[in-house]
Amino acid sequence: MLRKTFKLLNDLRRLPTLLENVANAANAASASQAPASFTPSVNDPNRAPNPFYRVTVSHLSAFMGLSERAKAALDDMSRDEGFSGNADPSILSLIDALISGNAKTRVLQLGTLVGFSTVFVAGALQRVSNVTGSSVRLDTVDCDAPKQARAARYVNAAGFGDIVRFHDGFSTDQKIIDRLRDETYDVIFIDSSHNYSQTLIEIDIYWPKVRPGGYMLFHDAGSVAANYDPQKEGGVRKALDEWLAKRPTDLHSHMLLEPPYWANPCGAFWAVKAAPTAVS
Numbered sequence: 001m002l003r004k005t006f007k008l009l010n011d012l013r014r015l016p017t018l019l020e021n022v023a024n025a026a027n028a029a030s031a032s033q034a035p036a037s038f039t040p041s042v043n044d045p046n047r048a049p050n051p052f053y054r055v056t057v058s059h060l061s062a063f064m065g066l067s068e069r070a071k072a073a074l075d076d077m078s079r080d081e082g083f084s085g086n087a088d089p090s091i092l093s094l095i096d097a098l099i100s101g102n103a104k105t106r107v108l109q110l111g112t113l114v115g116f117s118t119v120f121v122a123g124a125l126q127r128v129s130n131v132t133g134s135s136v137r138l139d140t141v142d143c144d145a146p147k148q149a150r151a152a153r154y155v156n157a158a159g160f161g162d163i164v165r166f167h168d169g170f171s172t173d174q175k176i177i178d179r180l181r182d183e184t185y186d187v188i189f190i191d192s193s194h195n196y197s198q199t200l201i202e203i204d205i206y207w208p209k210v211r212p213g214g215y216m217l218f219h220d221a222g223s224v225a226a227n228y229d230p231q232k233e234g235g236v237r238k239a240l241d242e243w244l245a246k247r248p249t250d251l252h253s254h255m256l257l258e259p260p261y262w263a264n265p266c267g268a269f270w271a272v273k274a275a276p277t278a279v280s
């Protein structure tokens with residue numbers, strides 16, 4: 001009797017370990033059944049989302065047909081400590097309209113951060129692909145490799161892993177220039193250093209890569225955003241003013257978007273590359 005009681009107590013003592021083993025086995029089984037692209041949350045779900053996120057996502061989701069899966073990935077991203085400084089609804093809805101309304105298929109972004117604009121741009125490209133059957137791609141560049149690695153996880157979780165190629169490095173690095181040497185783009189979105197001299201170099205390198213009839217867009221091109229220049233040299237706006245003063249011959253048209261004509265105080269800029277006129 002005493003021996004039986006002792007065995008029972010011993011079994012009970014092992015029960016938590018047994019239960020843990022069963023739970024681990026169940027988790028391993030469900031993980032192996034999950035779709036290959038599924039990425040579990042990387043953030044504490046109890047961590048409050050960045051306050052800007054609620055405004056941005058509710059605004060954007062109303063316009064853009066992002067899947068529930070993509071919205072869940074954004075929700076997770078909003079709890080990322082690096083989620084700050086992302087693009088705003090005004091510029092993202094413009095880019096979305098330019099891509100989807102004109103069936104554009106090739107996009108380059110400078111400045112990935114943790115992937116917020118990346119998910120929206122990829123979503124617009126995905127819609128184009130769904131409708132036209134075209135192959136679509138977004139190349140995105142960032143010098144902060146750890147943040148960009150997190151962006152890749154969110155983009156996979158959103159279901160856009162096949163569309164996006166991530167490039168680690170500065171937009172002005174020779175290795176990035178070499179990697180993108182043979183590429184041209186329908187849309188280039190610049191949201192990177194915000195520094196005047198870097199932006200001038202980026203325009204020099206990347207404007208020639210815009211296809212005829214394509215667009216180059218800049219975030220933070222308003223006069224207020226000149227303060228975002230870490231070197232206080234005048235920011236994106238000064239670089240654009242200088243570029244425009246040179247009157248590039250292949251610039252068809254441009255628009256500076258800032259208050260009171262533009263909802264976001266940081267402003268934006270949109271340049272259209274001239275296309276050869278049709279000869280009858």
Ligand SMILES: C[S@@+](CC[C@H](N)C(=O)[O-])C[C@H]1O[C@@H](n2cnc3c(N)ncnc32)[C@H](O)[C@@H]1O
Nearest residue numbers: 086087111113116117142143144170171192193
């Ligand atoms: C404002 S954040 C980009 C936000 C992103 N577009 C979004 O909406 O989620 C700027 C990013 O540009 C990166 N960056 C700064 N200078 C860069 C450069 N010269 N080349 C590439 N990335 C750069 C920073 O590491 C940062 O992640």
